[in-house]
Structure formats: C-alpha cells, structure tokens
Amino acid sequence: LYSITCHCGNASQAVTITHLGDEIALCHKTEERHITGVLCTSYETIDKPEKYDQLRQFTGSDGTRYWCGTCGCHVFLHEDKGGESVWLVPTGTLIGLDTHDEKRTVERMANTYACHNAVKSTVDGGLSSVSIVQSTHGSTSKGAQGDVLHLSCGCKKVQMRITRPNNVSSSCRAKFPDLLMPYHSSDPLAVQNQGHKAWWLRPADSSKPNKYLAGTCACLTCRLTSGFEIQNWAFVPRTNTTLYFDGSKKPIPLDFNSLSVKTSLGTYQSSKGDINAFRHFCLQCGATLFWRDAYRTDVIDVSVGLMDAPEGARAERWLDWCTYRVSFSKDAALGRTGKIAVPAKSLIQGLEEGIK
Numbered sequence: 001l002y003s004i005t006c007h008c009g010n011a012s013q014a015v016t017i018t019h020l021g022d023e024i025a026l027c028h029k030t031e032e033r034h035i036t037g038v039l040c041t042s043y044e045t046i047d048k049p050e051k052y053d054q055l056r057q058f059t060g061s062d063g064t065r066y067w068c069g070t071c072g073c074h075v076f077l078h079e080d081k082g083g084e085s086v087w088l089v090p091t092g093t094l095i096g097l098d099t100h101d102e103k104r105t106v107e108r109m110a111n112t113y114a115c116h117n118a119v120k121s122t123v124d125g126g127l128s129s130v131s132i133v134q135s136t137h138g139s140t141s142k143g144a145q146g147d148v149l150h151l152s153c154g155c156k157k158v159q160m161r162i163t164r165p166n167n168v169s170s171s172c173r174a175k176f177p178d179l180l181m182p183y184h185s186s187d188p189l190a191v192q193n194q195g196h197k198a199w200w201l202r203p204a205d206s207s208k209p210n211k212y213l214a215g216t217c218a219c220l221t222c223r224l225t226s227g228f229e230i231q232n233w234a235f236v237p238r239t240n241t242t243l244y245f246d247g248s249k250k251p252i253p254l255d256f257n258s259l260s261v262k263t264s265l266g267t268y269q270s271s272k273g274d275i276n277a278f279r280h281f282c283l284q285c286g287a288t289l290f291w292r293d294a295y296r297t298d299v300i301d302v303s304v305g306l307m308d309a310p311e312g313a314r315a316e317r318w319l320d321w322c323t324y325r326v327s328f329s330k331d332a333a334l335g336r337t338g339k340i341a342v343p344a345k346s347l348i349q350g351l352e353e354g355i356k
C-alpha cells in the first residue's frame, strides 16, 4: 500500500500499485495537456481506490477524471479499456509507503520513467526532447507568427487569449521569479525588483520584445496541486490576457477583483510554499490555469499545457524557454519517503540536464 495526497489533503488515502517494477510512460497527448495544464503526465496503475466520492469528476473521451475541488489536484483516472476497468493515479500524488499498513508491505523497487507516449501530437516534441529519454521528434516548420495565442482547458469551459507584448506589457510590476533568481540563494531585496526590470519580456533588453519568458517548475506545491511531477509556466502580463467562459464570445478582462472571475474559477491559496499566492483551476475539469501573486497581479504564470500554438506544444513562437535551470528541482523528493522519491529525483535531474 502506498500513500497518496493532494496539496490540501482532501484526497489522502492508501492505494495499491498493481504493476510494481514496470516502466512509467510520460504522456504528451493533446487532451492530457489541456485537461491538466502541464506538458506531460504520468500514471501508476492501481486497484480500485477506496475513496473517490469526495472528489469532483469530469468524463472526457478517455475516461473519468477525479480531481480535488479544493486545491485542483488530479487524483484518479478511470478508464474503460474494452470492458476492462482500469484505475490510474497521477505519480505526483504518490508520497511513500502507507505507514498505517498492517500488512507491512515490503517496499520494492519503484517504477522508473522510461518512455514517451503520443509525442507526435505535440508537433515540436513538447517536453520529450528535454527529459529522460531523448526523443528525436521535433518540427522546425515555418509559418505565420500570429497576433493571438489561443488557450483552453480540457473541457473548454475556460478559454483564454494572449496577445503579443505591447507598450503596457513593459510597464507592469512584478518581483523576480525563482526561475531567474533562486530564492534560496538570492538577496530578498533584489528579488523584489525595485528597478522594475521587465524580465518577462523576450528577447531580454530588446526594444521590440515579441515573446514571453517560460520555465519549468518542480516545486512541491505545483506537484500537489496538479498531481504531476513537472509544471511549465509562461510569464504573461495580465493586460495581455483575456478570458472567455462557456463558449461565449464575450471577452472578460482578467480582473481578480471582479465577481465573475471569483465565481467562474477554482481558487486555492496554499499556506505553505507560496504564501500570498493564488492558484486558479477550471471548476469543471480541474485543469491548472494560472498562478498569481495575491497583491501584485500584473504578471501571472500561465499553464503552458493549455496553449494551442500551431508550431507545437512548446509554443516557441510565443515563448522563450529558460534553459539553464528548473525551479525548485530539489523539491522532487520533498514530502516523499522511501523509494518512491528515487524515480522522481532522476526524472527532474534528467530534465535539468536535458533542457541545457
């Protein structure tokens, strides 16, 4: 028996992994990216779980997803494979052996990440070319730049549009992210960015920036609010972002004080890790939408998995990827005990080496 949890603890329980010793695949499918917000997902096969009534559910083309309505974490995926019922648990929720297990399961070697699924659907290789198993798939086709980037969650209840940087984009205020200034080793005053450097615009220091910075986060909070090992964020000014709800063509400005946003988005404030920050998710399918500072909301972190860029999942005509570090890479083992931390650590390590 293994323990799983989401960030708020609502999903905490023990599960039985049925295929220990197997290899885990990283899945890059378009549907997976949109319904989770992350660029690649991974699951363990388990016996039917005991508790899932307390979770929200959404049924899509590939099965029913159970996710936590409080923190937005994906917890189970129930598939019907030709009459056979298959239960899966996102690997990010696994934290170690169940300590209350009276059968005292002897911990066997944890499963390892070994292959990629559905890389073709990413067009550009998505995250596959930058992690454990190198994938050769990638496209360099040229096309129109485009002025608007479309985003949507898996159920399409929440859609977004992002526009190219303009004059207003550079006058926003935001402190530096851990990605650019590691919080554990940086001067806290410097992190505040009192010189108002528009670090989110790319190319850096260009007079005509046309892209936004994007990066990879492996922190505990990202992991336990998504359910997956790796989150990819794009840093975009709020003024360049517009929301659309329930298929309506009426644009809703991203104003966090307005009531429509509060009632239409799932909102979670974690007390540890990112105090004074909010995470928003789709209330219907649980997709992670964005992260924001509670007080300085000028620049938000948007889930790259939601993006529909014709050039591919990495949206490289819109995003300039930070290639020298993964944020909070040491967190892969945080909150985890025993062998379950081993493959997670090597996955993040491989990712850090792969993006360089």
Ligand SMILES: [Zn+2]
Pocket: 006, 007, 008, 009, 010, 011, 068, 069, 070, 071, 072, 073
């Ligand atoms: Zn939760």
Ligand SMILES: [Zn+2]
Pocket: 153, 154, 155, 156, 157, 158, 282, 283, 284, 285, 286, 287
């Ligand atoms: Zn949705």
Ligand SMILES: [Zn+2]
Pocket: 217, 218, 219, 220, 221, 222, 223, 231, 328
């Ligand atoms: Zn994070």
